[in-house]
Amino acid sequence: MAKSEAATSWLVTVVDLLGGIGVFISLWLRYNTTSDSHSVWLLPITVYVVLRGIVQLYKPQQNALRSLERSYFALAYVALPIGLLNAIIHASAPRVLLGVFIFIWVNDTGAYCAGRLLGRHHLFERISPKKTWEGFIGGLLFCIASAYVTYYWFNEFFQVPDLNTWILLSVVVSVFATFGDLIESLIKRTVHVKDSGHLIPGHGGILDRIDSLLLVSPAVLIFLILLQYNT
Numbered sequence: 001m002a003k004s005e006a007a008t009s010w011l012v013t014v015v016d017l018l019g020g021i022g023v024f025i026s027l028w029l030r031y032n033t034t035s036d037s038h039s040v041w042l043l044p045i046t047v048y049v050v051l052r053g054i055v056q057l058y059k060p061q062q063n064a065l066r067s068l069e070r071s072y073f074a075l076a077y078v079a080l081p082i083g084l085l086n087a088i089i090h091a092s093a094p095r096v097l098l099g100v101f102i103f104i105w106v107n108d109t110g111a112y113c114a115g116r117l118l119g120r121h122h123l124f125e126r127i128s129p130k131k132t133w134e135g136f137i138g139g140l141l142f143c144i145a146s147a148y149v150t151y152y153w154f155n156e157f158f159q160v161p162d163l164n165t166w167i168l169l170s171v172v173v174s175v176f177a178t179f180g181d182l183i184e185s186l187i188k189r190t191v192h193v194k195d196s197g198h199l200i201p202g203h204g205g206i207l208d209r210i211d212s213l214l215l216v217s218p219a220v221l222i223f224l225i226l227l228q229y230n231t
Helices: 010-032 040-057 062-083 085-091 094-118 133-158 165-189 206-230
Strands: 122-124 128-132
Touching: 010 040, 010 085, 010 206, 040 062, 040 128, 040 206, 062 085, 062 206, 085 094, 094 128, 094 133, 094 165, 094 206, 122 133, 128 165, 133 165, 165 206
Parallel strands: none
Antiparallel strands: 122 128
């Protein structure tokens, strides 16, 4: 999508990919090492920030501000939320993260089914004409139902402290999964593309497969932090 407005050099692409990996590694180090140096986890992302600026100096043919905007936005929009999955695991039982993924999948399925069968009222027509309030409510109800099922039948595996917490988590996932989908649709409309990529035929690109997660991840982390604060 970045290339739809201006060409991106292979060097910038490689550095940005390494920077995204660096963000994930930084957050993994933050929660999975016991190093005496409390700042060592910042090393990968700090190296990227320094290196990315230097690389831009050698690309005079590009609009420097636009190029840096795309790079840093990609890091904040894609790499950081995925890296925050490490924080979610640290803030809760590790298997809760699997529950978050289940809620995302169930929400997408419920929204699609309800929208196709009952959809009449547009949810956000300016950005996504196919999304309806009926679909959103269907996805939300499917999420809540799956919270009941997983709690009463599989809680020995998920280790959730109580049903109300699990239901609230499912609601958070459903709401922010919808927002995440809409934000990605907004980006695609802004750059006038139908799909975010062509790596997965028929799926609209990898970003279309994880757009919900990119907003669910920070939202769930906020929820878990506030939950811990109130207990």
